[in-house]
């Protein structure tokens with residue numbers, strides 16, 4: 073390796089000679105002033121094709137933004153629900169400016185407000201806002217954000233059993249249900265796959281926690297590719313490098329740098345503990361501390377700025393780590409807390425009075441921003457025409473079907489769980505007779521078990537398979553792709569064939585195996601009631617899982633509800649006539665009562681018993 077320097081000693085380039093008989097490659101390199109660190113850039117071509125960033129109105133401005141949430145102080149075991157709610161300022165007077173073609177990193181210790189800032193820009197905040205967020209001189213409201221911007225959240229919410237290409241194709245069909253033809257969508261997807269360097273895994277399963285698939289870094293790139301489908305002007309990423317090894321993290325940030333520079337996008341990402349060589353890939357750095365900015369400006373000015381303020385970066389230290397540490401409050405003891413709080417206060421004050429901050433404020437005030445100075449950025453809920461709804465439903469239905477078809481354990485579980493229960497009942501009872509001593513008890517037991525176990529099997533199916541769709545829905549709905557009705561309709565319809573097949577296996581085995589009333593008509597009624605209860609169990613569980621974000625809580629509450637209904641409804645545990653009045657109303661309102669009555673009438677009508685046993 074040979075280092076080329078200018079007369080003042082600054083490094084301007086590095087020549088790498090991979091081996092004696094391979095050609096020498098030139099890479100630009102730079103020294104970060106004040107650190108003694110050399111940053112050689114292995115994506116030289118990305119930096120050289122950087123186009124000049126636009127000025128003025130083409131920038132994203134966050135102007136004097138204050139974000140307040142209301143919360144009850146303390147934890148529930150300290151009785152917080154009895155306390156009055158109070159305001160908590162999550163972001164205080166935040167001013168940032170990001171121009172086209174720039175990759176900007178937001179840093180700060182945990183709880184400093186990075187995610188909140190991205191949420192506010194993406195209109196996903198829950199509290200009150202003061203200040204403006206503008207892009208292109210106009211208020212960046214929710215509708216504009218959904219149209220022109222993308223937000224890559226921390227977790228990859230993708231269907232594990234689909235390939236990279238399928239995921240992008242289905243997303244393109246959902247995003248452009250009104251406009252794209254199949255060939256345009258395909259072209260769009262191929263272009264993005266090439267841009268994100270995913271060609272080698274285009275036909276590989278994405279995978280997840282259980283199913284093996286592509287690597288974590290490739291999965292992150294798929295999540296980014298999903299957002300790039302609509303060619304966004306602004307791309308926000310919440311900690312995209314979390315969980316990646318340092319090489320993959322570096323590669324991912326270089327891809328983002330390329331996307332920002334070569335396509336003149338605005339890319340704003342939060343990041344935790346970036347490797348020192350990632351530092352050189354950013355154009356701008358923002359450091360937050362307790363919701364306030366202590367630095368926002370060019371990456372190249374970061375170290376000189378803090379050095380002037382009296383906080384030089386120790387030689388060989390990673391500047392990002394060093395300054396994030398400086399911006400943190402040490403709460404281990406009172407003395408350290410006071411000392412670090414004073415330091416953070418000085419840093420905030422120093423930044424507000426700095427030329428870098430004044431320059432941003434001047435530019436922001438000069439540009440003709442029409443943003444509204446209030447919280448009117450949220451737009452009305454999702455709505456779509458009937459034709460679009462049908463197309464969205466069809467895409468969602470096909471996607472769910474394909475995912476289930478490929479999901480070996482989900483697919484076989486759906487088909488075998490319910491029939492397996494028939495097997496146990498069959499072993500337990502073996503065969504029915506007409507002796508009054510056992511015939512009524514056995515028959516009633518079978519009918520009761522069929523009616524109460526069928527919804528439980530539906531519950532197990534929903535708990536195993538619905539959460540992945542729910543997580544995906546929560547992301548795609550926020551992006552404005554479709555509504556809850558579309559997702560539920562597709563989910564409930566795609567499970568119908570499985571519910572029918574599983575119930576037919578169950579009822580055929582049980583009905584004819586044990587010897588219930590041997591009449592095809594009665595068998596059909598028995599099967600129809602079992603199918604209804606099985607399907608009902610899954611529908612109810614899905615609704616509970618939508619209501620309760622925590623899957624375990626949703627599952628427990630639903631199991632409890634189904635068990636209670638199975639006790640109250642059929643009147644087997646206690647005769648309905650003797651139930652307290654409120655329980656009688658419940659019994660009349662639920663299908664358990666009618667299902668058990670139909671099953672009983674279906675089996676017992678016209679049945680003759682003998683008293684052979686004495």
Ligand SMILES: Nc1ncnc2c1ncn2[C@@H]1O[C@H](COP(=O)(O)OP(=O)(O)OP(=O)(O)O)[C@@H](O)[C@H]1O
Pocket residue numbers: 141142143160162180181182183184185186187188189198199
């Ligand atoms: N809706 C809310 N209700 C209550 N507190 C909130 C809400 N949103 C954010 N906060 C609080 O605001 C602070 C900043 O949170 P935020 O998630 O933005 O931090 P962060 O810098 O992204 O942290 P991390 O790096 O750990 O993800 C935290 O103290 C958080 O508890």
